[in-house]
Amino acid sequence: MSTLLRLATAGSVDDGKSTLVGRLLYDSKSVLTDQLAAVERVSRDRGLEQADLALLTDGLRAEREQGITIDVAYRYFATTRRSFILADCPGHVQYTRNTVTGASTADVVVLLVDARKGVLEQTRRHLAVASLLRVPHVIVAINKIDLVGFDAQVHADVTAQIEGLAGGLGLADVRTVPVSALEGDNVVDRSDRTPWYDGPSLLELLEEIPAASLPEEHGFRLPVQLTIRPQAAAREEQHRDYRGYAGQIASGVVRVGDPVVVLPSGRRTTVAGIDTADGELTEAFAPRSVTLRLADDLDVARGDVIAAADDAPVPTQDVNATVCWLSDKTLRPGSRVLLKHTTRTVQAVVRDVTGCLDLDTARSVPAETLGLNDIGQVQLRLAAPVAAEEYVDNPRTGAFLLIDAQDGGTLAAGMVGEPLEEARFPGRRPSQYSI
Incomplete structure (x- = not known):
């Protein structure tokens, strides 16, 4: 225990x-x-x-x-x-x-x-x-x-x-x-x-x-926060070609030599080294902050996710999710927001609101909008793919925030997937909103 x-x-x-x-x-x-x-x-x-x-x-x-x-x-x-x-x-x-x-x-x-x-x-x-x-x-x-x-x-x-x-x-x-x-x-x-x-x-x-369960019990995921290159004045001969990808391990364990994939591009490589402020490691696990060196020279930027090659999620632009609406503003189909998932922020539009939790019956009922403190189900269309997973499978990569693009305020906390079975309404079709 x-x-x-x-x-x-x-x-x-x-x-x-x-x-x-x-x-x-x-x-x-x-x-x-x-x-x-x-x-x-x-x-x-x-x-x-x-x-x-x-x-x-x-x-x-x-x-x-x-x-x-x-x-x-x-x-x-x-x-x-x-x-x-x-x-x-x-x-x-x-x-x-x-x-x-x-x-x-x-x-x-x-x-x-x-x-x-x-x-x-x-x-x-x-x-x-x-x-x-x-x-x-x-x-x-x-x-x-x-x-x-x-x-x-x-x-x-x-x-x-x-x-x-x-x-x-x-x-x-x-x-x-x-x-x-x-x-x-x-x-x-x-x-x-x-x-x-x-x-x-x-x-x-x-x-x-x-x-x-501990974060390392899930598959390896590292959302990239920063690409590290030596400053021109500090470049020594042995560090001239150094390129590392820094971030906090969201879940799982990584070891030198492990095959990994960079998402959403899908390019594959292996881990050449693991660097920290305390020196090099042969392995690291969540929630440690590390810098990974990769065996191949890939185009990796902030917002990308480096994941274990054998169980990497499939990036998607369509997200079905449950959200806790935290704003005084009303959420309705067609609303344009920013979605922040790990270190990646993308534009998104609400294609549909498919249900809202009825607190008296503990069941989801049809709804067209969400108001302050409502808990409901939504369908989102993103401008760019994210490496999102079902929240039940990996809470760290299954969670996201919705942000107001105008003032930067937090609108909602979201969880990928539909944990409430009653959220599905077969007779309804998603609204035809797109980015």
Whole structure:
């Protein structure tokens, strides 16, 4: 089992995410003395009788003044069994884009539900995001269980709702834990106030869950960021003909002598050398940044992808994808955007919007446009080919961004492929828009 786990917290407004994270840090002895002193001081200034543990994560002044989390706060902590990278995501529907960011690299999402309110629209939205991003594990912390008298039936009812939604979204591993973030029940230590619950505490679950597959387990992919040639003044005789292709390995392992292909041109060669700031290597794996030297003199530029020759993706100009729409602007067929895939940015046009996720039914329904925070399926036509893969096969090369060509703002986060089977509507034909 990997000793490092990446987790993200999510939930609706006032579900107690920041308090839960603060309790997790505090009870696991991961808070420095001066940090705790600062929190206690601010809590006293607010007239509180005990430390407000939410302040351990709500670090921005604007957040404190509003009493809500508005940005993704990253925290690092460790127990004797494991190290954690935690992304505390905002709960307000306006900040769904931040949740997408926080969950995109997570091994597990901890989703909070207020025991008094049950499953809300934002709960459904966050479960859908977890499904689309292929987060392998979801833990639903049914919080504020103390405010419903530690009622076992409340926990059972919310669990039934969650299991129904998870089944519709294809989430395979979803577990529920009754907790009180404010009082610490079942967060780090098991509580004797929930005798009807015989499962592990939240932290125990986090210590047991296996991490996701490592990037090197996928095929080798290196999106080229820069072609390196010696500057004229620095060219020595032995480096006169040096040409290297620098970038961060997105996935897989590369070794000297490996056959590779440069995409989208399709030219084949072998790896002649692997250079780093620390010297030459015989092999390198994701996510290391390296410079590759190739055996043949090929035309390679920023945005190209150097891939393993035996399982290279086929470049395409037609992309079917699921997108989380993050802009106030409406997406409709004919919209012209920029698509950023790894280090390559190309012009694109939306040929069709084929569906939108209905959060009440967890199914995709026909749609003609997408608005802020909608999750839907689109067909894109690109001005130039990209080496895109299905997100389910390789998340690093199956993800992309849609960008506003006018102001450079991010419009959507996208995943190649159609993970929701209901997205297909046989009776519809794609609109005839082209670049």
